[in-house]
Amino acid sequence: MSTINDVALKAGVSVTTVSRVLNNRGYISEATRAKVYKTMEELNYQPNELARSLLRKQSNLIGLIIPSVAHPFFGELTNHIEYYAYQNGFKVLLCSSHMDPAKEKDYIAMLKRNRVDGIIMGSHTLEVEEYRNLNSPIVTFDRQIDNEIPFISSDNYQGGVLATELLISKGCRYIVHICGNLELKMLSNYRNDGFKDTAEKHGVRHITIQTDMNVFDQQQYEQIIQRMLETYPDVDGIFASSDIIAGFAVRECLGKGKRVPQDIRIVGYDDVNMASWFIPGITTIKQPTEAIGRLAVELIQQQLNGESFEPDNILPVELIERSTS
Amino acid sequence: MSTINDVALKAGVSVTTVSRVLNNRGYISEATRAKVYKTMEELNYQPNELARSLLRKQSNLIGLIIPSVAHPFFGELTNHIEYYAYQNGFKVLLCSSHMDPAKEKDYIAMLKRNRVDGIIMGSHTLEVEEYRNLNSPIVTFDRQIDNEIPFISSDNYQGGVLATELLISKGCRYIVHICGNLELKMLSNYRNDGFKDTAEKHGVRHITIQTDMNVFDQQQYEQIIQRMLETYPDVDGIFASSDIIAGFAVRECLGKGKRVPQDIRIVGYDDVNMASWFIPGITTIKQPTEAIGRLAVELIQQQLNGESFEPDNILPVELIERSTS
């Protein structure tokens, strides 16, 4: 790889001059500018960002830690984050924790070693303390660390309310919420609060079933749903905390000879693309994935610029009715 | 962020000594080693990888260019690539081209500026020439650039054969292959060859329908399939070039009142997780995504090490029978 020196030499100018055209500062004649660009072209020169970052103390790198990009929700979220990062001159370093605390810790250290300008945390297997004192701009998704660190989440409580109201309005009298582990202090737990409050308000029987915190575990989902269907055969409404779980619920119900939505109604969460591809299409609570992605990048940028920012970002959800309700 | 200097100062040793414990070279007493580690801990020191990379002329970064991580197949592939990259001490810089040649070109330049150790190309919107002379280790997925640059693909021809044989053996007499644009010289075009050869061998009527090269275009898929179903109402077998397209095909067929698989049989490609979640489960040709991911990283590593490597990597496919055939 050629260096700025090679360019200067070949173009017959000083490195300072090349640096000046590269960074658009000081006086440069059009002729010199053109000559330098031409030489860079000829030498196939690309300024070394490692050296630049080292000097500037800014890498334009954003670290993104998520459970897995193979999960449709995180895949779509990552897609939007990557898009807006690129728009704002950032590159994204992808880290999949696979819900392994050791790996997550490792990744955080790695990101610090690489001097990322900020970290977007979509995976939360560590204790809250571990995330403090990272002294790097952070944005958190679906988890509140403290008042200093901004978080983004969808309006989980409202999502729970909307889903539950729908089930009840359609006539469900015995509803279940299948969600992640409530021990983890995730903001998504509010979905369960919305669910319970609404069910109680309407005097509807309700139970909550927690899954382990595995990202994807087809077997576990199937088992939990089967057991639930056996233990509570009278359930006539399911609010699942992801469209994938909802999909499995549909599958198991149909397998058990229950008609959806006539015998049992099912509402998911997320509104991943897949939710509309399923047959029947899954009724769900839409998270504004694109807005979340955009905001995440913005919040990093704002912290970087020393601007003030909103620490609590709860984005609106929307009920999308399809065929499972 | 503290530097190696701060550590040396605080620990009361020289930077050379710190560097020695950091890199495990030269003589170091256990006492000093412990003292240095303790100080690093206290200062929350993380060696600056930018400086190290600059010096070593090696960044341990792999650039991954794909159409979109929101696409299930690429999401799963990315997941595996990230996994094996991490295992081998690499970090992944994620780039989503969204099938935009300008963006892809930009990304390539960006990756060079960042001195990535290698590039895994899963998006191919540029002319073959553009990929040559990148003088960086490259691995290509589903496209052959030249004999120097290694490629990986599934056994597309065999995939086409397996899918077609299955349809015919189940009694299909008029089959259609829905695939991407054949103009692009992608290795996946061989699926169509396998399809045609097999259909002709058995004397079965067959047609090929190409889609545009958009990653995801629900509308387009629906339209193409609807039009196909209207134009060729006698079609009784579909080989779709992705599970997503297959999913839409199932949906449209059921919508038109055709029974799957009784009236029309459908086979997909990829075997993304989703294919088994669909109702009915989609019969498909499985690409060995994990093996592809592992091999991609290995091929970068081998090129980096100056080892010899296999340029042509065609990985076996497998027929997965579910309920649409």
Place this chain on the structure above:
DNA sequence: TATTATATGTCAAGCCTTTGACATATTGAT
């Protein structure tokens, strides 16, 4: 003509880390 804006050059420090060359001390073994 004097002044100013424009254009380029030289020089050197600094970003953080690694590494080789070399020097000096302290051990323990012979």
Place this chain on the structure above:
DNA sequence: ATCAATATGTCAAAGGCTTGACATATAATA
């Protein structure tokens, strides 16, 4: 007492780039 292994230190260069300070020269303007 001597030698070698062990342990640490000093010093400086290198990696590629940016930037400020200063110097110089040409062209345009007052």
